[in-house]
Amino acid sequence: MSNEAYAQQCNVRELMREDANSEVFFQKYTLSEETAARLESIREMLKDDIAQANPLWKVIAGENEEEVYSESETSNNDDESNHNESQMMHDQLVVPSTQFYFTQTERTFVETSDTSAALPQRCDILESACESLERNNGRLDFVQLENLSNEDLIPVVDEMAGKLSLKGIYNLCASMNNMTIEQKIKYLNVLCTHLLLPKIIELEEPSRLLSSAIVECVKNFPDEIQQFIFVPLLNAELKDTMLITTIINSFDLEKKAILLEEFLAYVKELKSWHISILQNFLSVRLDHNMTDKITKLFSGKALYYSKDKTFGKLILSFLKLNTALSQEQKNLMVEVVAVNETLFKRPMENILKNM
Known part of the structure; x- marks a missing residue:
């Protein structure tokens, strides 16, 4: 096929496409009675409720386009007004309910306070x-x-x-x-x-x-x-x-031993009133651990109570009842007696020499 013939064929096709897209093209055809009846029923339906869903359907139904948009705006304004009125009514209903809730809460609190006040x-x-x-x-x-x-x-x-x-x-x-x-x-x-x-x-x-x-x-x-x-x-x-x-x-004597153990566990420094208390424990049989703690208590305050007669008497009584001291315990008691200045010093020294 020559170039000229091909160009003519393309022009013909282009003209046919333009005719098909134009209104003139559709004027060449007519609708059947059955199809026209269906379209008429659709037109009638569009005039009623369905047209309210979207105003543009009214245009299809054959109404004036400007009137449709005017009605749409009016309808929107009415809807917005109705919505505002509905919201105001809802708020008015909610407020009393909230007030009632807080009123009841406060009332319950007051009643509780009254109950506690009655105690x-x-x-x-x-x-x-x-x-x-x-x-x-x-x-x-x-x-x-x-x-x-x-x-x-x-x-x-x-x-x-x-x-x-x-x-x-x-x-x-x-x-x-x-x-x-x-x-x-x-x-x-x-x-x-x-x-x-x-x-x-x-x-x-x-x-x-x-x-x-x-x-x-x-x-x-x-x-x-x-x-x-x-x-x-x-x-x-x-x-x-x-x-x-x-x-x-x-x-009793057994319980006294327990009390003495408590005394030696909690007392770290001999107070003046402890001296008279220890006199009440002299009847308790001491074990090595008890004796060790007592001699250390005596040693810690020997100089401070060197002129105290009650302390001197306690030391003498202790030595008389506990003659089986270890060498370390005996050395501590020698130091205690050495600084003592009471009339009990000489008897205490004699006991220590005979151990």
């Missing part, structure tokens, strides 16, 4: 307890203390210690002796630590009333008196030693 006040319990204990043969009703929380119990007992007289303390000890097992578990530690112990430490002169009460306590709960009273007293500054002496002498 006996701490000061009332304190005054009632002290008043009962200060009577003749008065006793503490431990049921009163059950109304106290754990946080309030110790402050109340601390205040009782400051308010009660020796008579009140005596009645308290008598009350403690009648406690149930549950009450002992709950209150014994607190009463010993925060009431009896401070009272014993602050005593400036002997009290037979309190001594008799302590004796009864030792009989009823010896382990607790050892743990909560005796051991804490060992490093306290006592003005009167009658009560701790009473405690020691209330135990």
Whole structure:
């Protein structure tokens, strides 16, 4: 095929394509009656609800395009207005509900406060307890203390210690002796630590009333008196030693050995009141470890108590009862006796020479 013929054929094809894309091309064809009926039914449907879904369908349905867009904008504005009104109504409904919630919450809180306020006040319990204990043969009703929380119990007992007289303390000890097992578990530690112990430490002169009460306590709960009273007293500054002496002498010989072990475990420096206490332990048979600790305590304060007659007498009594000292222990005691300036020095030297 020549180039000229090929060019003519291409031109013909291009003209046919343009005719097919133009309205003139479609005017050459007619629709069947069946197809026209279907299109008419679609036109009728587009005039109703479906046209509301999208305004552009109205254009297809044959309505004026400007009117369609005008209605669409009006509809959108109406929808937005309706939405705002609906939101305002919703907010108005929500606010009372929220107010009701917080009102109920506050009301519940107030009722709880009223309930707690109805409980006996701490000061009332304190005054009632002290008043009962200060009577003749008065006793503490431990049921009163059950109304106290754990946080309030110790402050109340601390205040009782400051308010009660020796008579009140005596009645308290008598009350403690009648406690149930549950009450002992709950209150014994607190009463010993925060009431009896401070009272014993602050005593400036002997009290037979309190001594008799302590004796009864030792009989009823010896382990607790050892743990909560005796051991804490060992490093306290006592003005009167009658009560701790009473405690020691209330135990049998076997228990005294345990108390002496506690003494030697907790006492690192000999105080003046320890001297009289050690006199009460001379009846205990000492093992090597006990003897070693005692001689070191003596050595540490030998010069300080060199003129103290009570200390000199204690050293003499110790040497008389413990003649089987090791060489190291004997050397320490020789140094102790060498600096002693009491009338017991010569007898002590004689005992050491004969060992």
